[in-house]
Amino acid sequence: MAKLEQSIDRYAAELDPETSFAVRDASKIKTEQRFDTLWADFEDPNAMRKLAGQVKQHTLENLPRYLAQAEASFQRNGANVHWAVDGDEANAIVLDIMRRRNATKIVKSKSMVTEEIELLPFLEEHGVEAIETDLGEYIVQIDGDHPSHIISPIIHKNRKQVARSFEREGIGEYTEDPEELTRIARRFLRKKYLEADVGMTGANFVLADSGRIVIVTNEGNARFSMAATKTHIVVVGIEKVIPREEDLPLYMNLLGRSATGQAMTVYTQLIGGPKLEGQEEGPEEMHVIFLDNGRSDALASECREILRCIRCGACMNICPVYRQASGHAYRAIYPGPVGAVLSPLLALKNGGFHQLADLPKASSLCGACQEVCPVDIPIPDLLLRLRARGKEESAARGAIDSPGFGMWAIAASQPAAWKMGLAMGHAMNVAPHAWLNAHPSAKSWQSTRDLPKFRGGEFRKWLNARKGGNEK
């Protein structure tokens, strides 16, 4: 019999109550904030989402053209452009830049793509100190942990845990007061910015026509990285490009509200090239590293729409499965609904799809994610397509739950067989329920629910009995 148990489900069952509550509560609040601000501020947010989706879809369908345009624009602005097929190449490019600039210290802003390529462990191996400066990511770093949400990295932690971590690092007096903890981080990280050689960021958007990256933050860490250091390195996925600078405001209207209910993040930076001559502080060199790492495979796949994602996190905030399981359950950099599609797809490049083929199954296909996605990604459809791929490739994890629908399909396309099934099913009502537990699905069902009474064919009988029957 097919193995029933799914690791994401197991993870949810074993998640400690404190973390579980923190994740559910934070997710619920952000979902409400998103809804409240979007609908208070705009008349038709759904039309905006569809339009934003169209711009991105067009861009993806014409990606070679827009990437080439972006490259030319950056070069015109005096920035260096690099290309990396995978994480290893990207990491090597970063190290190369470090060496040529005689640099050993990096201050880094939040960037999921750098988690994806495991940049920091690589740099550490090569004697480069890289410090995360986003408060949540810094805490994740000193704990040797992983972010559990793409916007709120430590929604699974509380203040006591943060206090203990700071004390362990010896960066300040012990305190559990969040404001005090933040002041401690400010003082400590400030020194790091000023000592660093390189500021590293990701990019929320790449503007193809003007050759600028866009970075949105609230803390000011990206600003500091680019005010205090002499070299700026950007690592960005090839799918982040949008055609025109004037496309940006639509995404700015949607991004903050979708992520945290904010109309505008505190800082939005448009960066196109090294500092202006005469500017006293800032990078003398800007390097943009465009990363593929499986995105071109995703682009070629039947699920390319997932590349529209602008990393707002709204889908995981509203996802009932994510809320119960939390981000780490997904065993991948990108969790939740977007991750359930993107993570297995990105794994295609090194034949790792089957290892994550259970992710698309961790969904009741409720559709809430699509309803909140600022770029209208049809996530449930993509999950279904990946389930079909999983079955076709007999992906180990993809196959491990459903008993197989071959017999069922035969019965459901042959009325005589179907009616026989209806007749036989009555045995369910007289069989001891313990016997029914022999089938894993029935056992799973009965652990928390009563089975309904089987009444197969009763409606048909009733119909036939009236006035000689109305069945065709």
Next chain:
Amino acid sequence: MSARDTIFSKIEAATESLAGKTALPELEKAKAFRSRFVPESEAVEELERCFERSWTSAQGKLVRSEAELIELLKTMGAKKGYLDSSLSSGDLTSEFEVSSLFDRERVDEYDFGISRATCGIAETGTIALIDRDTPNRLGALAPWIHVAVLEREKLRARLYDALTDFQKDPSVVLVTGPSKTADIEGLLIVGVHGPGEQICWLV
């Protein structure tokens, strides 16, 4: 084959059959989505009213005279600060210790930094700081208090209208209030790496 060639050949193959499938929407469509904060007219008074409302709701503070600014800085306990040399100092130099040099070795000695805003956006309560008008990036960022000097004529209605002010500046920072975080237990804390007090001096 270079990495660039590899990537481009893959994405060209991936998108070969997709040309013309999804058209690029006209910009007018996006511009038609106006938030409830978009000013009703381009009149300076209306832009100022909207700017003040959005700026203050993001915890920004607004002053309209040097006297008002001095008073506010005093209540914040400021003693020493950085002032962009292109701005005339007036009474500020007599009330505080003011320097037109930002010494990064003494970054924590500056209580405030005063620099020019290139423009302001009324809809969102945002000011723009660009390299051309900001002599020292750290001066506008590191001190706990930042004062952005904004000329009324430079108020724009929406981000769309402000884009032309940026020209080809390599560093455009759009600022909407003081720095914040909610990373710890979702609690809002004001003042992280950037300023904890963000003032706009409207002139």
Next chain:
Amino acid sequence: MIHPTVSGKRIKFMMTCLCDAFYADVARASYEVLEHLGCEIKVPSGQTCCGQPALNAGEWDNARKVIRHTIEEFEGTDPVVIPSGSCAAMTRHGAILGFEGESDLVETKEMASRSWELCEYIVRGLGIENWPGRFDGRVALHRSCHTRNTFIYESAVTLLSSIDGLELVEVGELDQCCGFGGTFCVSFPNVSEKMGQLKVEHLTESEPDFIASLDMACMMHFGGMMDKQKLGTPRLHVSQILKQALDNQ
């Protein structure tokens, strides 16, 4: 999601596999409601299932086999009326997805254009917004996920709230799924249970007299949980409320 446009009173009735197996009462109530409306109803005897379980499991060949059979059973131009948001959504969206690139895709689209959920058919197909009769009680209506992107839930609200004596109560967190999701509920039992538990809490919070659903799949799941916990709030499919109101004129 295709929206149905082909209406009329000569209809074909899709009972749904769940009602065929477990919920004869619901099929009967739906049928009688349609009779009351003056519909000429045919119930194709070879009908089986809309094909959703196989599609959701990723077995698209098997799903297509069943969908083709269903289309054949319901061939013609008459509207198809279905007492289930889930089966209606499958017919109007899932099937289209599953037939991408197939030569008979056009047949699935044609079927989709005349397939209605029951309440949607009454309100938008026949234009009836006021339901006669009386049904006394405070009712918590479950909003099943497959009513997203359709007018099914709105139609049910329109009908139920028009009934004398019936008060629809607020249900919290309507955007949160009950946790059925087909095979999801047995292959992710822990998550499904937690989702179901939250749904039961929201549905029973204001102590309604009845819990109503547009989908027996959802109700089988959270209802099964309620039964196991001996929570006695009576549960009815919307068709049963409509029928009871008719019987109470």
